[in-house]
C-alpha cells in the first residue's frame with residue numbers, strides 16, 4: 354500500500370474564524386493507481402494535495418506514505434520525502450523564471466545530493482526526452498508555450514524517480530488540445546507504472562483516470578473505480 | 581551542493597546588476613574610505629617623521645614655558661630667561677648634553693649689488709653644524725673666533741647664494757643686511773651644502789651669522805629665544821632631558837618657566853596625533869560600512885519578498901531550511917565581498933593619487949586590506965542572516981500561493 358489516509362483533518366484558524374478546509378478524509382491508494390480528485394471550488398482538494406505531498410501537516414488524523422507515518426516528522430525530513438518520493442505538477446507551472454529549462458529540471462537533483470554536473474545534465478536530458486522536449490533546453494520558461502512549460506514541470510517531477518506524482522489542475526491553464534496532450538503524457542506515465550493523483554474540475558479529464566474520489570465540504574463523498 | 585548554491589547566488593545577482601551594484605555602494609564607499617584613510621594617514625606620518633629625523637638625531641629643544649591664563653590671570657610666555665651664559669651652565673651641569681646652541685633668528689633684507697632677497701637670518705655658533713648635521717660645501721662656517729669677536733661674517737644657504745650671486749662666486753663678496761631700519765655689512769665666508777627638500781624647505785635660503793652679532797648689533801638684547809641641545813648619544817636623549825629639567829628647575833625655581841622637548845617626544849606626539857586622526861576618520865568610514873550593511877539587508881529583504889514564490893518552489897522540490905538560508909547568506913556575502921573588493925581597488929587608487937600629490941610613498945598594508953575585506957564580509961554575514969532566516973522559515977504552501 355502506497356498511501357493510507359486516516360481521518361485527515363485540516364483547520365485554519367483565522368482570528369475568530371475557524372475554517373475547516375478538510376473535515377474527515379480517509380482512503381487508501383495502491384501503487385500504480387491513477388486517481389482523479391474532483392469537487393467544487395473550495396471543497397478542500399488543494400488542501401488534501403498539500404498534505405499528501407508532505408507540503409503541509411494535517412491538524413488531526415494520520416497519513417502513512419509507504420507505511421511511514423509522516424504526520425509527525427520534522428520539516429527537514431518532510432523536505433527529504435518531497436525530494437525523493439514525490440513529484441509535483443502545478444496549475445501555475447511554478448518553474449524558476451530566471452533559470453533555463455535544463456537548470457529547472459536539475460533543481461530536485463541538487464537538493465537530492467546527486468553530484469556531478471555532467472550526471473545531472475544527463476538525467477535532466479533523459480527526463481525531458483520522456484515528455485517529448487528534447488530540444489529548446491537552453492531556453493528560459495518565458496520563451497516557451499504553456500504546454501511546453503507543463504512538460505518541463507512533468508520532467509522535473511519525474512527526475513528523482515518518485516513513488517508518487519501529484520498534479521493540481523495540471524491542465525487548468527491550458528487550452529483543450531494542449532490539455533489532451535498533457536493528459537496523454539500522464540496516461541503514458543501511469544502505464545509505465547507511475548502512481549498519479551490528479552486534482553481537476555473537469556469531468557472529461559477525470560474520466561481518463563482509473564479511479565475518481567469526489568470531495569465536498571472537506572469530506573470524501575464518493576470513491577469509485579472506473580472500469 | 582555548496583557550489584550549486586554559490587552559482588545560484590551569483591546568477592541571481594547578475595540578473596539585476598544595477599540593483600546589486602547600488603546595494604553594494606555603501607560597502608564600496610566604506611571599504612574604499614577605510615583603505616584610503618589608513619594609507620594616507622600612514623603615508624603622511626612616515627613622511628613627517630622621516631623629515632623630522634632628517635633634521636638631526638637626538639635633538640632636544642629648550643623653549644620658554646607658556647603659562648595658561650587661569651581665572652583672572654593673563655597667559656604669558658616667559659621671556660628674558662635664556663642667556664648665552666645659561667647655555668654654558670647647562671652644558672657644564674648636564675653630562676648627557678653633548679652640544680648646545682642658542683635659538684636666535686630674525687628676518688631681514690639681503691642686498692648684493694643690484695639684487696636683494698628677503699629671508700631668515702639665523703644666529704649660530706659652530707655647534708650648529710654637528711647638531712643639524714649641516715655643513716658648508718665651500719669656504720667655512722661661523723667659527724669660535726667670529727663668535728667671540730662678533731665679526732660681521734655670513735654663510736649663505738645654497739639656494740640663497742644662487743639668488744644673490746647667480747653668476748659670480750659669492751666667497752669674499754660683501755652683502756648688505758637691512759634689518760630694523762639699519763644697514764650692516766657682512767663678508768661672505770662660506771656657502772652651505774645642499775640638503776635636498778625636507779620639512780623645512782627654506783633651509784636652503786637661510787643666511788647664517790654669528791649669534792653674538794645678532795644679539796649685540798641687531799637685537800641689542802642679551803636674551804635668546806631658547807636652546808637646541810644634542811645628547812651625547814641617541815640612548816642618552818632621555819637622560820639629557822631629565823638633567824636639563826632638573827638643572828633649570830633649580831636654577832629658575834619654577835618648572836613652568838621653560839619646556840624641554842626631545843625629538844623622540846615630538847615624534848611620539850606626531851604619531852599620536854595622526855593615529856587619533858586616522859582612528860577618527862576610520863570610525864566615520866566604519867559607520868559608512870554599517871550603513872552599507874543596512875543597505876544590503878534592505879535589498880535582501882526586498883529580494884526575499886519578491887522571491888517568495890521561488891522559495892516555495894524550491895521547498896516543494898526538496899530544499900531544506902538550511903539550503904534556503906545558505907542561498908541567501910551566500911548572496912549577501914557575495915554582494916558584500918564583491919563590494920569590498922571594488923572598495924579596496926578604489927581606495928587604493930585614491931590613496932595612490934593622494935600619495936602622488938603629497939609626494940610620499942604609497943603605503944597600503946596587507947593588514948588594512950585584510951581587515952577591510954573581512955569586515956565587509958562580516959557586515960554582509962551579519963545583515964544577511966536576518967533576511968535569510970526569514971526566507972528559510974517561509975511556509976511552503978503559503979509561499980507557493982504568493983502572487
Ligand SMILES: Nc1ncnc2c1ncn2[C@@H]1O[C@H](COP(=O)(O)OP(=O)(O)OP(=O)(O)O)[C@@H](O)[C@H]1O
Nearest residue numbers: 365367372373374393394395396397398399400401
Ligand atoms: N491558508 C489558508 N488559510 C485559511 N483558509 C484557507 C487556507 N487555504 C485554504 N483555505 C480555505 O480552505 C478551503 C479549501 O481550500 P482549497 O484550496 O483546498 O480548495 P480547492 O478545493 O482546492 O478549491 P479550488 O478548486 O478553487 O482550487 C477554502 O475555503 C479556503 O478558503
Ligand SMILES: [Mg+2]
Nearest residue numbers: 398399400521
Ligand atoms: Mg485548489
